[in-house]
Amino acid sequence: MTDRRLIVALDPPQVAHAQAGEVLAAKLGDAVGFYKIGLGMLTGGGLALAIALKERGASVFLDLKLFDIGATVEAAVRGLAAYDLDFLTVHGDPSVVRAAIRGRGAAATRILAVTILTSSDRADLDDALIAPGAPADIVLERARRALLAGADGVIASPLEAAAIRALPEAAGRLIVCPGVRPAGAEAGDQKRIATPRDALEAGADHIVVGRPITAVEDPAKAARAILAAIA
Numbered sequence: 001m002t003d004r005r006l007i008v009a010l011d012p013p014q015v016a017h018a019q020a021g022e023v024l025a026a027k028l029g030d031a032v033g034f035y036k037i038g039l040g041m042l043t044g045g046g047l048a049l050a051i052a053l054k055e056r057g058a059s060v061f062l063d064l065k066l067f068d069i070g071a072t073v074e075a076a077v078r079g080l081a082a083y084d085l086d087f088l089t090v091h092g093d094p095s096v097v098r099a100a101i102r103g104r105g106a107a108a109t110r111i112l113a114v115t116i117l118t119s120s121d122r123a124d125l126d127d128a129l130i131a132p133g134a135p136a137d138i139v140l141e142r143a144r145r146a147l148l149a150g151a152d153g154v155i156a157s158p159l160e161a162a163a164i165r166a167l168p169e170a171a172g173r174l175i176v177c178p179g180v181r182p183a184g185a186e187a188g189d190q191k192r193i194a195t196p197r198d199a200l201e202a203g204a205d206h207i208v209v210g211r212p213i214t215a216v217e218d219p220a221k222a223a224r225a226i227l228a229a230i231a
Contacts, residue, residue, distance in 0.1 A: 002033035003227050007061055009210035011038040018045030024214050025053065031220040034059040036208055051083055061087035065114050070099035077103030085109050092142045094149035101150040110153060113146030115139040118157040118179030136160050144169050158194030158202055165203030178208040182226060196230050
């Protein structure tokens with residue numbers, strides 16, 4: 001069985017349409033069983049691709065980072081949960097998380113709360129008027145509050161995974177880490193990164209990898225190399 005700790009992002013910048021995602025998924029074949037589809041692909045048929053991948057037996061992570069008033073988030077999650085998606089992201093504000101949990105109802109979709117984007121550093125947080133302090137400390141507190149609000153897990157960089165895993169509130173909850181790069185790979189637009197093995201050893205349940213797999217000539221070979229490294 002494919003190791004589903006590895007989630008492959010089918011939505012890097014060069015892939016804006018679901019047809020390109022279909023091609024990538026076909027190239028990956030049985031090397032990968034878990035895919036992430038993000039907001040950038042949604043208007044290009046991303047939801048249809050998510051449904052098609054589910055019908056083929058794959059797991060699907062719909063990464064929309066929903067953030068709105070409670071009633072809107074609740075309604076959006078209620079509609080999306082009907083598609084039997086595995087993971088769905090919302091921003092980690094407790095009110096947003098609680099609305100998403102209400103919308104999810106009895107569906108199996110797991111609600112994951114975004115702490116701070118892995119493309120953000122302290123300068124970005126200053127621009128957004130986020131409270132002062134080290135990004136890692138803010139991630140930890142946002143994770144704790146989101147989990148108390150009922151989130152099934154959190155999205156955080158690998159650099160914060162160990163501290164989140166140590167939280168009492170994190171017992172039995174998921175930690176999913178983007179910002180994962182094989183040794184020697186370019187960081188791209190990610191600022192807080194680690195290797196696949198380091199992320200898992202720090203406490204991540206799943207790692208999300210995009211361009212190091214999807215932007216190379218042989219995506220399946222690249223995916224299998226990462227799977228070998230974490231085996």
